[in-house]
Amino acid sequence: MELLFLFFPASNLSYLAIESKRSFDNPHYSLDLFVHIYYHHGKINNKKSNTDIFMSIKPEHMRNIASRSKNHEYRSYLLPSNIQRIWFYTSSPVQCIEYVAHISQGKRPGDVPEDGGIGNIEFNESLKLSGYGYEILSLWKINEPISLKKAIEEGFLKGPPQKYCWVCLEFLEKYPLDQLNQLFSTVG
Known part of the structure; x- marks a missing residue:
């Protein structure tokens, strides 16, 4: 080598x-x-948001969230309490950032309403490996999805997020929520 x-x-x-x-x-x-x-590296990424993260998600789960048939995202770890939004990087074959969700604080099994959302009953009965559920309170679609290559070129990502990584302030300035297409909101 x-x-x-x-x-x-x-x-x-x-x-x-x-x-x-x-x-x-x-x-x-x-x-x-x-x-x-x-x-x-270091110039763009020095100033990070303390409320927004990038997180990978499989395409089928993202489709279910966008269609509102899945209303919680489940993870095995508790996110820091200051996180308000997840910018979803949809994994292969999509490989782009295309949605952002406003989320609730982490919920434990038994705390998620069994309202027909995919995975809610299994989570509440501790049948999932996930220990925390994050309710999708609002969802926006990015007008032009951001490819992994572009996100790397612009210094927003180093590669696909493995667990989660913090969004830099420059990214939030470039993609403000009020310029995105809000698909739904469950908050007043």
Whole structure:
């Protein structure tokens, strides 16, 4: 395996990047993209929101949330209490950020209404591995979904979110909620 050493004197910061040459063989990740990521890393992503996160979701679950047949997102972990919104990265084959949800605080089994939402009964009966449910209070659709490649190029993501990652303020400025298409809201 060949290693490539790159040194970038970027603004008032310097970066030393070590990357396997193999990553440059991927047609989606050019040397320009690599330089762009490392040049901007730290500048764009320094200022993070404390209320918004990116989170991966499977396409079928996202479809169910958008159609309102699923009204809670279930996870095995408790999100920090200050999180208000999840920007969903829909995984393969979609591979883009296309929805944002305003969510409730984490609920434990027995706290979710059994109102016909997919997975609610199983969660309340502790039949799911998930320990926390987050009610989808409002949902917006991004007018032009943001591809993974674009999110990486612009420094908003380093790759698909593995658990969750914080949204940077620059992203929120570029995609304000009042310019998105609100699909529904259960709050007054």
